[in-house]
Amino acid sequence: MTRNDQAIAKPAVSAIFLFLLAVLALPAACAGDTKTIDLIIRGDHVLTMDPDQTLITDGAVAVNDGIIVAIGPAAEITASYQAVKVLDGTGKVVMPGLINGHSHGAMTLLRGIADDLSVMEWLTKYVFATEVRFVDEEFVRLGTELACWEMLRGGTTTFVDMYYFPDSVAEAVESCGMRAVIVPSTIDQKSPDAEDGEQSLRQAIDFVERWRGKNNRIIPIIGTHSVYTVSPENLQRVRAAALELGVPVGIHLAEHPFEIEITREKYDMTPVELLDSLGFFEGPTIGAHVVWPSETDIEVLVQKNIGVIHNPNSNMKMAAGVSPVVEMLAAGVKVGLGTDGAASNNDLDMWEEMRLAAFLQKVSTMDPEALPASAVLKMATSGGAQAIGLGAEIGSLTVGRRADLIQVGFSDVHFVPTYDVVSHLVYVADEQDVETVIVDGKIVVKDKQVLTVDTQRVRAEANALAARIQAALAANP
Ligand SMILES: [Zn+2]
Numbered sequence: 001m002t003r004n005d006q007a008i009a010k011p012a013v014s015a016i017f018l019f020l021l022a023v024l025a026l027p028a029a030c031a032g033d034t035k036t037i038d039l040i041i042r043g044d045h046v047l048t049m050d051p052d053q054t055l056i057t058d059g060a061v062a063v064n065d066g067i068i069v070a071i072g073p074a075a076e077i078t079a080s081y082q083a084v085k086v087l088d089g090t091g092k093v094v095m096p097g098l099i100n101g102h103s104h105g106a107m108t109l110l111r112g113i114a115d116d117l118s119v120m121e122w123l124t125k126y127v128f129a130t131e132v133r134f135v136d137e138e139f140v141r142l143g144t145e146l147a148c149w150e151m152l153r154g155g156t157t158t159f160v161d162m163y164y165f166p167d168s169v170a171e172a173v174e175s176c177g178m179r180a181v182i183v184p185s186t187i188d189q190k191s192p193d194a195e196d197g198e199q200s201l202r203q204a205i206d207f208v209e210r211w212r213g214k215n216n217r218i219i220p221i222i223g224t225h226s227v228y229t230v231s232p233e234n235l236q237r238v239r240a241a242a243l244e245l246g247v248p249v250g251i252h253l254a255e256h257p258f259e260i261e262i263t264r265e266k267y268d269m270t271p272v273e274l275l276d277s278l279g280f281f282e283g284p285t286i287g288a289h290v291v292w293p294s295e296t297d298i299e300v301l302v303q304k305n306i307g308v309i310h311n312p313n314s315n316m317k318m319a320a321g322v323s324p325v326v327e328m329l330a331a332g333v334k335v336g337l338g339t340d341g342a343a344s345n346n347d348l349d350m351w352e353e354m355r356l357a358a359f360l361q362k363v364s365t366m367d368p369e370a371l372p373a374s375a376v377l378k379m380a381t382s383g384g385a386q387a388i389g390l391g392a393e394i395g396s397l398t399v400g401r402r403a404d405l406i407q408v409g410f411s412d413v414h415f416v417p418t419y420d421v422v423s424h425l426v427y428v429a430d431e432q433d434v435e436t437v438i439v440d441g442k443i444v445v446k447d448k449q450v451l452t453v454d455t456q457r458v459r460a461e462a463n464a465l466a467a468r469i470q471a472a473l474a475a476n477p
Contacts, residue, residue, distance in 0.1 A: 034082040037064035038441060042074050042089030045421050049096050049381045049396040053374055061094060063403040066441035071397050087436060091411040093421055096396055097157025097404040098350040099384035101309035102288040102338030105161045106143025111342040119256050119318045134469050135192035140168035146462050148176035149453040150348045154431030157404040157439045160388055162223045162250055164193040166207045170218050177444040177452040181388055183223035183250040186238055188230050197234045208245050217440055223250040227271045228262050232278055239280050248389050253287035256320045260292050272297035284389050291315055291323040301333045307387030308333050312356040314340035322364040326371055336384030354380050354426050373426035407436035
């Protein structure tokens with residue numbers, strides 16, 4: 001086409017374009033300029049958990065194809081969108097789903113099997129011993145289903161799960177409709193799914209390759225138990241494999257004084273210094289617990305952009321200590337919140353975790369201003385998302401992010417009166433107040449009923465399996 005032709009062609013093209021635009025706009029205009037979408041979730045209050053923690057009174061969230069497409073006053077949203085389904089928001093608060101940044105889901109089946117013991121006795125005599133005897137694919141599938149049921153009814157939409165038989169975890173997560181970062185735990189000793197560290201790492205790599213990109217709700221990464229159960233060489237192998245696969249590594253880090261002592265004795269370093277010296281932090285890392293970081297450790301956590309997961313219930317029950325959460329947050333460490341496994345908690349209740357996180361910082365620093373409600377709510381949502389490497393996808397109600405959100409009923413007597421929504425969410429709300437849970441745009445809990453788990457079957461199977469374990473332990477302790 002010559003320059004002249006172009007000049008002649010332009011008005012014609014413009015006319016055709018305008019005509020097409022008018023034709024395309026016609027159906028929208030006929031429907032009152034509304035777009036048809038999957039779902040509108042309304043609430044007396046919508047707490048976005050964006051950086052300003054915006055609270056919209058009589059708000060709504062518009063969802064299509066699993067993505068948040070709009071958020072604002074309900075009147076504006078309902079005028080702009082026609083939804084296949086609209087969830088009423090009377091007496092409810094809409095907020096992002098909670099993120100459990102560190103758990104061992106299948107350990108729900110070991111809930112209460114051994115309490116009130118020192119961490120080493122608990123871990124070696126009970127947990128590791130019971131796991132090697134009883135944990136198999138079926139145990140993990142069932143235990144993860146039980147965990148999904150408990151977490152979903154409590155408003156958790158994403159969890160980080162570090163355990164064995166990761167395919168069984170992934171299958172349970174796939175069917176229950178949650179989002180999970182699945183972390184096969186590599187360890188040097190014989191474990192339920194491997195003879196040694198080499199085999200467990202090989203299996204972890206295979207798992208990541210098998211599940212990567214298969215389902216956007218399932219994020220396979222690599223894990224390694226800790227610096228006291230894995231050799232420096234194997235820790236380096238784990239990081240090298242993770243770098244090659246382009247995935248983060250999850251690890252228990254600086255959890256208990258004995259871990260600090262062992263690492264000091266063996267390597268004359270703190271666990272953080274040891275990992276840093278091994279080049280272990282040269283890629284995204286999720287460090288669970290971090291109860292005993294030194295001042296210089298905290299600098300390393302900031303420099304290396306390590307995501308830290310605080311587990312106040314487990315730390316208190318195992319007498320691990322008080323994590324310096326306030327110092328870490330002030331230094332710029334990304335800190336999320338987690339329950340740890342049900343054998344050291346003993347439940348997967350993120351509301352309790354939030355409350356205790358706040359109280360533990362206040363009482364240990366003797367400062368009631370330490371870790372206020374808004375900061376702890378951030379740790380359970382947007383802050384937690386950043387700590388686990390999903391900060392761009394989930395954690396806040398933001399246009400373009402995955403639609404993981406909950407409706408919390410504010411009608412129970414313990415919310416009366418309501419001066420401050422954020423205060424009530426952290427200092428009052430319980431799992432039982434969660435009425436609706438949506439993950440990836442799908443309703444998975446409605447009117448407090450978990451729709452994606454066969455709860456009757458899971459309850460019966462869990463009780464039957466626990467009875468078999470108890471009988472076997474009685475016959476042969
Ligand atoms: Zn743990």
